[in-house]
Amino acid sequence: MAKPIIKIRDLTVGYDFPLLSEINLEINPGEIVAIVGISGLGKTTLLRTIAGVIPKLSGQIFGDIRRRGGIGYIPQRLGLVRHASVYHNVELGARCGVKLSTESGNIFNWSKRKSLVIRDCVDQVGLSEKIDEPIRRLSGGQQRRVATARAIAQKPQLILADEFLSELDKENADSIISLMRKYVSDTQCAMLLVEHHIVRAEQIADRIIDLSGFDSKLTSEA
Numbered sequence: 001m002a003k004p005i006i007k008i009r010d011l012t013v014g015y016d017f018p019l020l021s022e023i024n025l026e027i028n029p030g031e032i033v034a035i036v037g038i039s040g041l042g043k044t045t046l047l048r049t050i051a052g053v054i055p056k057l058s059g060q061i062f063g064d065i066r067r068r069g070g071i072g073y074i075p076q077r078l079g080l081v082r083h084a085s086v087y088h089n090v091e092l093g094a095r096c097g098v099k100l101s102t103e104s105g106n107i108f109n110w111s112k113r114k115s116l117v118i119r120d121c122v123d124q125v126g127l128s129e130k131i132d133e134p135i136r137r138l139s140g141g142q143q144r145r146v147a148t149a150r151a152i153a154q155k156p157q158l159i160l161a162d163e164f165l166s167e168l169d170k171e172n173a174d175s176i177i178s179l180m181r182k183y184v185s186d187t188q189c190a191m192l193l194v195e196h197h198i199v200r201a202e203q204i205a206d207r208i209i210d211l212s213g214f215d216s217k218l219t220s221e222a
């Protein structure tokens with residue numbers, strides 16, 4: 001069996017107080033796992049800890065994902081550069097990934113390739129017509145799609161997505177779900193997402209972990 005992309009053992013996350021403890025989780029290549037649970041449980045805190053934004057309180061996270069660009073993070077508050085264009089925000093993802101810079105021979109075709117990758121990612125989320133617009137002039141759902149394009153432009157091994165489908169109508173949510181399922185399957189990366197909407201979680205994920213009934217303990221094996 002393939003080696004998991006990420007393996008979490010007895011992880012405790014929180015701030016100056018623990019929020020979720022004894023977290024055990026493995027995600028295999030090509031697999032999508034969704035976390036559901038009521039507000040304030042610590043779901044965002046868990047993703048931020050795995051992304052390396054905040055330190056873990058205890059436990060271990062294994063996997064070759066901490067290399068440059070290994071984790072594509074779509075935060076709940078998106079973290080887009082509001083005055084910059086869609087193109088430039090997606091470019092930040094492309095620059096963060098390593099593959100693009102090592103695949104091409106010289107700086108001239110590197111910049112051309114990079115531009116093609118960025119335009120392709122923006123096209124995949126249906127925002128080609130807005131590519132030169134600054135983020136502040138986009139709707140909430142359009143901004144979520146930019147953050148999705150930024151994550152895939154990075155070609156990460158693990159995608160962490162925090163409620164990335166909220167503010168999207170059914171048609172757009174369905175299309176982003178198909179895009180992500182295809183992306184994860186084609187690249188054999190892994191995805192861990194937090195999703196409030198249980199129907200959407202079932203639609204996108206191979207496996208769902210409901211934190212509400214876990215009394216702050218999360219254990220799931222593939």
Ligand SMILES: Nc1ncnc2c1ncn2[C@@H]1O[C@H](COP(=O)(O)OP(=O)(O)OP(=O)(O)O)[C@@H](O)[C@H]1O
Nearest residue numbers: 015016019037038039040041042043044045046076
């Ligand atoms: N920077 C911080 N410092 C201290 N406590 C925090 C910080 N950020 C969040 N918290 C607290 O941690 C708890 C969990 O927050 P978190 O954002 O992880 O929840 P969540 O499960 O993602 O909720 P939601 O579904 O509403 O997004 C909350 O009680 C919150 O007040």
Ligand SMILES: [Mg+2]
Nearest residue numbers: 043044076162
């Ligand atoms: Mg949250």
